[in-house]
Amino acid sequence: MAPTVAQITMAAGMDALVNVEVGGRGVVGAMHAAARDAEGGPLCLAAADRLLRTIHRRDVVILATGLPIAPWFRGEQDGPVGAATLARALVLGIGARPVIVTDPANVALCAAAVAGAGLHVGSLEEARRLPTTAAVLDFPLEWAAADARAAELLGSLAPAALIAIERPGANEHGHYHSAAGLPLTEHCAKIDALFRAGRAREVLSIGVGDGGNELGCAKIRDAVLRAIPRGGRCACPCGGTVVPVTETDVLVTAAISNWGAYGIEAAMAMLLGRPDVLHPREVDARVYDRCAAAGANDADAGLLDPGADGVPGPLHGHVVDLLACMVRNALDFGKMYREPRYPWL
Numbered sequence: 001m002a003p004t005v006a007q008i009t010m011a012a013g014m015d016a017l018v019n020v021e022v023g024g025r026g027v028v029g030a031m032h033a034a035a036r037d038a039e040g041g042p043l044c045l046a047a048a049d050r051l052l053r054t055i056h057r058r059d060v061v062i063l064a065t066g067l068p069i070a071p072w073f074r075g076e077q078d079g080p081v082g083a084a085t086l087a088r089a090l091v092l093g094i095g096a097r098p099v100i101v102t103d104p105a106n107v108a109l110c111a112a113a114v115a116g117a118g119l120h121v122g123s124l125e126e127a128r129r130l131p132t133t134a135a136v137l138d139f140p141l142e143w144a145a146a147d148a149r150a151a152e153l154l155g156s157l158a159p160a161a162l163i164a165i166e167r168p169g170a171n172e173h174g175h176y177h178s179a180a181g182l183p184l185t186e187h188c189a190k191i192d193a194l195f196r197a198g199r200a201r202e203v204l205s206i207g208v209g210d211g212g213n214e215l216g217c218a219k220i221r222d223a224v225l226r227a228i229p230r231g232g233r234c235a236c237p238c239g240g241t242v243v244p245v246t247e248t249d250v251l252v253t254a255a256i257s258n259w260g261a262y263g264i265e266a267a268m269a270m271l272l273g274r275p276d277v278l279h280p281r282e283v284d285a286r287v288y289d290r291c292a293a294a295g296a297n298d299a300d301a302g303l304l305d306p307g308a309d310g311v312p313g314p315l316h317g318h319v320v321d322l323l324a325c326m327v328r329n330a331l332d333f334g335k336m337y338r339e340p341r342y343p344w345l
Contacts, residue, residue: 011045034223044263079166082261112294146190169244179211181230281317
């Protein structure tokens with residue numbers, strides 16, 4: 001069933017919320033407008049609707065995350081937190097079997113985030129067999145090995161969807177960059193190989209990004225080149241753009257990529273009529289705490305304080321609360337205009 005007018009209206013609000021410019025980069029609005037034009041409607045809703053139409057109980061969903069931050073070249077909390085909470089939503093809402101892929105250096109912090117989200121962390125075999133269980137796998141750093149691993153995973157798991165959350169992608173020269181154009185190539189697993197091979201097999205793919213250097217942002221290449229200061233020419237010897245060449249079927253933009261994942265969760269909860277599919281703020285706080293404790297920084301001061309992109313952990317919980325309120329109100333849309341508004345009047 002197609003989303004209703006009420007759901008589309010509320011979904012536009014969800015998009016607006018998760019794209020509020022809080023970080024002071026000044027690029028979120030342009031990226032969101034371009035992605036919205038390309039999609040022709042609310043982005044979180046488009047992603048949720050495609051996921052619900054495509055994934056069935058026990059289907060594998062592969063989520064890619066992890067963006068190495070210099071000079072430690074370990075991941076930040078933006079990405080792993082959203083991947084973990086979205087994995088939880090896919091389990092609760094559909095009964096999917098999530099598999100997380102990331103850089104070798106980021107396996108432990110992704111596993112900590114997944115456990116913080118309330119899921120068991122197990123082997124690949126256990127993740128396919130057991131409920132509420134996810135596997136966290138490292139992906140090769142070399143292209144040849146990555147191509148082989150991509151073929152192996154697609155062949156053995158037959159995933160119903162591929163989702164990238166704050167996952168850098170390679171540019172036209174095969175190099176990876178931060179949003180500021182700094183080089184990351186040698187530290188990045190070549191997960192693009194998985195998404196390229198998945199596209200060839202017509203596997204649904206979704207990208208979530210906030211800086212233009214993430215997998216999926218090829219969909220709004222021109223907007224990134226205009227909006228991002230280093231978009232058209234990086235700060236490394238490759239001399240290319242920061243825009244990945246690999247597209248995804250749906251691109252969800254957000255001020256902070258975790259919020260894009262939250263928005264997809266909220267849209268899923270709304271479409272299913274199940275508010276519990278969106279994780280509560282208590283779970284959000286726990287995921288941030290455990291991810292930080294495992295070595296993920298906040299990508300602003302570089303500290304291991306819970307939070308992402310300079311926004312402290314508790315404030316992310318408020319975004320979850322607002323999305324939860326929107327989900328609840330979407331289930332009784334227009335109630336304020338029905339009489340009597342309050343039964344005791």
